[in-house]
Amino acid sequence: MSTVTAPATPLTQLSAWKSLQTHYEEVRSLHLRQLFKHDPGRGTRLTAEAEGIYLDYSKHRITDETLKLLIELAEQSNLRPRIDAMFRGDKINVTENRAVLHVALRARKGEKIFVDGEDVVPEVHEVLDRMSAFSDRVRSGEWKGHTGKPIKNVINIGIGGSDLGPVMAYEALRHYSRRDMTFRFVSNVDGTDFAEATHDLDAEETLFIISSKTFTTLETMTNAHTARSWALKKLGDDTAIAKHFVAVSTNAEEVTKFGIDTKNMFGFWDWVGGRYSMDSAIGLSTMLAIGPENFRKMLAGFHAIDEHFRTTPFERNLPVLMGLLSLWYNDFFDAQTVAVLPYEQYLKRFPAYLQQLTMESNGKHVTLSGEHVGYQTGPIFWGEPGTNGQHSFYQLIHQGTKLIPCDFIGFSKTLNPLGNHHDLLMANVLAQTEALAFGKTPEEVRAEGTPDWLVPHRVFEGNRPTNTILLEELTPEALGKLVALYEHSVFTQGAIWQIDSFDQWGVELGKVLAKKIVGELEGKEPGGKHDSSTNALIERYKKQRG
Ligand code: G6Q
16 A cells, blocks of 8 residues: 555645635636736746746736645645655555556666665666667667568557557657658557558568557457468468567566567566556667667656656646646636647647546546545546647637637757748747737727627637747657656646546456457357347447448
8 A cells, every 4th residue: 555645634625625716716707918917027937947848837817826725735635745655666556556656767777766675776777778789789780580681660569558658759759760660550459550550561571569568458469469470471480470579568478478489578567557658668669769879868858857846846846837737727617628739740649648648547536545536637638739720629729618728839949940830830839829818809809990790709708728838849858858747747636636547447347348249249149138229239230241
């Protein structure tokens, strides 16, 4: 059990929570126009900067009092001792009785973090060193396929936490990746995913990384077996496996059963949650793409924000501030969602990555002690890169009836300087946050000569809250910092909501039912055991499938 649990007092009974409720009534109708008018210094005062990340949170519907109360809420929620408990290796994932130590994956050599009395940092570095040696061999062409050809294609097979991080990181760091190699990612049990990923590849030059913590996941194991048949069809006998398949897993027994020698296995540990694993061996495809040196730079970025989170007072602590502000809208303004809008094409999969990180972590309905929460927990995360989203869903953010706090992420320098593209891109970040905050009043619309009947349609109410997160350039370090920022923001919110952010029981039921239904679809089990809707759908599918 964790030595530090949530406070004995339920969240809604904490004095800071009650004060926030009263305070909310006082400030809910304040407009950002007023707040900026009365405090011209707000735009620089309500900002925080650390490790090259600049966070402007001035365009939030908050006053100094709001911040003070939110920070009190964090303190009364034992946030500080809970952070310490995570870094110490306490088993804070109580429902699975596990430590939560993704921070150990980026600890520097020589740091000490104990799980059940054993320092885990040396093992982390041992795996990193093995990954580096392997990556160097593959990247240099020294590692040869079964027929003697060097590896040109790498396919990561994994799903959920064993896929989303690798895909996101590959896309994000493509600029740093080997352009003469092909990297693909197969996750879906839909055969189309595998078929499309392999249709133009030569098995002789292809390496599969089977990434699965458990090595029992239905989708991954189905794809892994299909990959083996695909490879062996071309390469002949089983001895080819050793040159074309490696595994990333915690389950040596299953890896061996599959036919992969454990010397070609890269391990990690049960204290690494799937959605927190992109910087473990699950990141092997990332390392193959960008090289060990860049991978370590990414880890250093993670580590810098870990240290910032662990040691910085809450008032200046970026993940804590972001977590508290998100909670403010979620729990007091009844906002249902958060939009994350990276103005960086390389971050096109970042919203999808964050969806798992945030929603699997904080989509919980009971507290650590099993009581129904009685307040809102994790918001829905969604988003697309800018400027594309501006031409589709931003309409609803600007003029719809829902309050959607947004995170705008931008970089001062582009990796692809092309004419004035980057200034145009960044002008849009700045314009959008300005428009969302201040809008356009009926008077302003009328003054433009708009006829009266059209005025209401052209009014922007404004008062839509945003974070602007500005970094210098998208480097491997910067990516590590950004991910860690959100990881710890999720932690902050989960701690205050008194939930277990590190389990995911909600994914179980569907998996179990699917297994039963497969039996029926394959005619191994009698049908008709479900509700009338499910039974009818099964029958219809079977008939149509033929
Ligand atoms: C993440 C979840 C989940 C997991 C996948 C894949 O936190 O646990 O998304 O990563 O279900 O699991 P395996 O790695 O065991 O195949």
